Amino acid sequence: xxxxxxxxxIIKKNNSYVCVGLDSEFxxxxxxxxxxxxxIFEFNKEIIDATKDFVACYKPNxxxxxSQGLASLESLKKTIEYIPDHIPIILDVKxxxxxxxxxxxxxxxxxxxxxxxxxxxxxxxxxxVQSLIPFEDKFVFMLALTxxxxxxxxxxxxxxxxxISQDIAALPFTQFGAVVGATHSEQLRELRDLxxxxxxxxxxxxxxxxxxxxxxxxxxxxxxxxxxxxxSSRGIIxxxxxxxxxxxxxxxxEHLRNQINTIIDNI
Amino acid sequence: xxxxxxxxxIIKKNNSYVCVGLDSEFxxxxxxxxxxxxxIFEFNKEIIDATKDFVACYKPNxxxxxSQGLASLESLKKTIEYIPDHIPIILDVKxxxxxxxxxxxxxxxxxxxxxxxxxxxxxxxxxxVQSLIPFEDKFVFMLALTxxxxxxxxxxxxxxxxxISQDIAALPFTQFGAVVGATHSEQLRELRDLxxxxxxxxxxxxxxxxxxxxxxxxxxxxxxxxxxxxxSSRGIIxxxxxxxxxxxxxxxxEHLRNQINTIIDNI
Numbered sequence: 138x139x140x141x142x143x144x145x146x147i148i149k150k151n152n153s154y155v156c157v158g159l160d161s162e163f164x165x166x167x168x169x170x171x172x173x174x175x176x177i178f179e180f181n182k183e184i185i186d187a188t189k190d191f192v193a194c195y196k197p198n199x200x201x202x203x204s205q206g207l208a209s210l211e212s213l214k215k216t217i218e219y220i221p222d223h224i225p226i227i228l229d230v231k232x233x234x235x236x237x238x239x240x241x242x243x244x245x246x247x248x249x250x251x252x253x254x255x256x257x258x259x260x261x262x263x264x265x266v267q268s269l270i271p272f273e274d275k276f277v278f279m280l281a282l283t284x285x286x287x288x289x290x291x292x293x294x295x296x297x298x299x300x301i302s303q304d305i306a307a308l309p310f311t312q313f314g315a316v317v318g319a320t321h322s323e324q325l326r327e328l329r330d331l332x333x334x335x336x337x338x339x340x341x342x343x344x345x346x347x348x349x350x351x352x353x354x355x356x357x358x359x360x361x362x363x364x365x366x367x368x369s370s371r372g373i374i375x376x377x378x379x380x381x382x383x384x385x386x387x388x389x390x391e392h393l394r395n396q397i398n399t400i401i402d403n404i
Numbered sequence: 405x406x407x408x409x410x411x412x413x414i415i416k417k418n419n420s421y422v423c424v425g426l427d428s429e430f431x432x433x434x435x436x437x438x439x440x441x442x443x444i445f446e447f448n449k450e451i452i453d454a455t456k457d458f459v460a461c462y463k464p465n466x467x468x469x470x471s472q473g474l475a476s477l478e479s480l481k482k483t484i485e486y487i488p489d490h491i492p493i494i495l496d497v498k499x500x501x502x503x504x505x506x507x508x509x510x511x512x513x514x515x516x517x518x519x520x521x522x523x524x525x526x527x528x529x530x531x532x533v534q535s536l537i538p539f540e541d542k543f544v545f546m547l548a549l550t551x552x553x554x555x556x557x558x559x560x561x562x563x564x565x566x567x568i569s570q571d572i573a574a575l576p577f578t579q580f581g582a583v584v585g586a587t588h589s590e591q592l593r594e595l596r597d598l599x600x601x602x603x604x605x606x607x608x609x610x611x612x613x614x615x616x617x618x619x620x621x622x623x624x625x626x627x628x629x630x631x632x633x634x635x636s637s638r639g640i641i642x643x644x645x646x647x648x649x650x651x652x653x654x655x656x657x658e659h660l661r662n663q664i665n666t667i668i669d670n671i
Contacts, residue, residue: 162508200505203512207474207481214474233525234498235552238467241429245470258500260527260547262554280527285502287529290571295562304557 140253140276141311143225144336145362147193153394154363156227156338157188157386158370159197159216163204167378177202177212180382182219184374187387191394193366194254195220196338199230217251225253227338227366231280233258239268247275254278256316256338259301266308276336277313279305282328284318284341298324302331310334317356319347319367325355334358337365343372353400360401369393407520407543408578410492411603412629414460420661421630423494423605424455424653425637426464426483430471434645444469444479447649449486451641454654458661460633461521462487463605466497484518492520494605494633498547500525506535514542521545523583523605526568533575543603544580546572548595551585551608565591569598577601584623586614586634592622601625604632610639620667627668636660 138146148154161177161184173179185195202213220226232242232255246255254276259265269277282288282298292298305315314336317328328337337356341347349367358364373393377385405413415421426448430438433447440446452462469480487493499509499522513522521543526532536544549555549565559565572582581603584595595604604623608614616634625631640660644652 160505162504198501198505200499200501200508200512203516204508206516207477210474210477231499231501231525232467233500233527234465234467235550235554237429238427238465241467241471245467249470249473258498258525258527260500260525260558261550261552262557262559264552264554283502283528285528285531287502287531290529291527291564291567292529294567295564297558297562297564300558300561 139274139311140225143223143253144193147224148362150223151190151192152398153191153193154365154367154397155192155390155394156194156196156366156368157184157192157373157390158229158368159184159195159374160201160370161197161374162201163209165375167380167382169380175212175215177205177209178215181212181216183383184386185220187383188373188390189221189224191387191390192224194225194227196227196229196368199228214250227254227256227278228252229256231256231258233261233265235261235264236268239265243269243272247272256280259304263304266313270312273312275312278316278338279313281305281315281317281332282321282324283316284320284345284347288318288321299331302328305335306332310336314338316340319352320345322348322351325352329356335364338368339365340368342367343369349396350400353397354404357401357404360404363401367393367397406541406578407492410490410520411460414491415629417490418457418459419665420458420460421632421634421664422459422657422661423461423463423633423635424451424459424640424657425496425635426451426462426641427468427637428464428641429468430476432642434647434649436647442479442482444472444476445482448479448483450650451653452487454650455640455657456488456491458654458657459491461492461494463494463496463635466495481517494521494523494545495519496523498523498525500528500532502528502531503535506532510536510539510542514539523547526571530571533580537579540579542579545583545605546580548572548582548584548599549588549591550583551587551612551614555585555588566598569595572602573599577603581605583607586619587612589615589618592618596623602631605635606632607635609634610636616663617667620664621671624668624671627671630668634660634664
């Protein structure tokens with residue numbers, strides 16, 4: 138099944154736009170798991186079991202699966218296999234290379250690792266996306282305007298984010314979407330105008346200061362198909378470090394899902 | 405030993421500014437190696453044996469070590485271990501993330517994988533480098549202006565490459581350098597003016613059309629310390645696909661080294 142179909146199925150089935158960021162950093166895992174055989178996988182497994190009925194997708198960040206050598210990449214592989222087939226997986230890897238190099242990344246992540254989507258850095262220009270177009274069943278979130286404070290350094294001057302967004306909008310929207318930081322309240326509506334059909338991956342709510350209300354009001358595509366995935370990582374997976382961590386993660390995911398749906402209902 | 409010292413030692417010892425790109429794509433390996441126990445490593449081993457007296461550094465591209473699952477990452481690990489200690493290794497991975505995520509990449513690549521340098525994408529702004537500054541013994545090549553045709557899409561309009569270059573120049577030059585594409589003949593001199601002390605990693609000579617003469621004339625720092633590393637990948641490692649591939653790679657590396665030195669001598 139294509140990513141695009143998976144996305145539409147899961148938002149109906151789970152009534153959710155929540156993306157759970159599996160930033161499962163070894164040093165932050167609950168103490169009682171650290172001596173288990175495969176701590177990162179054990180952690181993710183419990184998180185997935187507790188959240189899988191409330192999520193729209195999972196987003197592991199590649200950086201956190203390198204800390205224990207190849208063993209932690211094995212944990213990532215097992216995590217990807219463990220996530221139920223009907224839930225899309227976005228690998229947050231922010232790669233951006235060209236030609237054959239990009240093809241190699243795409244083949245590895247899509248075909249071998251079997252994720253449904255990746256995040257991608259567009260800085261090197263349109264050559265970056267050329268190699269991705271043939272992967273019609275998959276999906277790529279291009280960085281359009283990230284949520285971190287220094288996004289102002291290069292994305293904002295001379296409206297680079299605007300040119301990137303226009304280029305994303307010119308690609309097939311069933312294959313290419315945008316990473317749009319929740320923290321840019323003044324640009325959110327413009328970003329939706331620039332990319333009217335695009336699926337947004339939205340980091341930056343909560344700790345980083347982005348407002349859920351603003352994101353939803355500014356970027357909602359339609360009440361039945363919001364065209365956004367709102368990410369929460371630490372606020373879900375590391376909300377509790379006791380043996381009840383997964384239970385708390387499940388409750389927080391359900392709560393965020395309901396918050397989002399209430400805001401949509403009231404628009 | 406710091407990357408900076410390693411760089412200065414090797415350019416003297418091998419009298420070389422050649423960076424050999426280990427873009428060791430499985431499908432391109434010589435046929436006679438494909439059935440060996442670890443084809444990618446066997447290939448790299450022969451290339452390293454044949455070139456190690458003529459190089460300034462090796463640059464494996466991460467993308468080409470994902471094609472055979474974790475086995476190919478194991479080949480990368482073995483390659484890194486096999487490269488003699490006095491030769492710097494640059495992992496071409498073009499990562500660019502922030503905060504803790506970037507710290508995780510740096511710890512993994514520098515401390516666990518034990519490479520001396522990485523390439524890094526600056527698009528997300530100064531937050532990207534903040535996490536790298538503490539790794540004082542290591543080195544980071546920031547993308548300033550890449551060699552591919554679509555570098556014109558975002559790097560060139562409104563002089564983004566200029567702003568990025570100024571920001572690179574403001575960082576400690578013993579830790580941060582720049583990727584500067586050989587294909588931008590009109591910008592090469594300006595890039596050196598913008599980053600007077602920076603070490604340049606220069607892709608794009610040969611097949612991509614960059615001129616060795618122009619690169620050297622425009623960016624030479626001094627005759628004893630050129631402050632550039634000129635990359636060749638396929639022109640060296642895939643110049644021949646017979647059993648003599650390594651011999652040809654060695655001869656081509658020596659030839660490129662001598663070409664560069666002759667141009668420097670004649671300036």
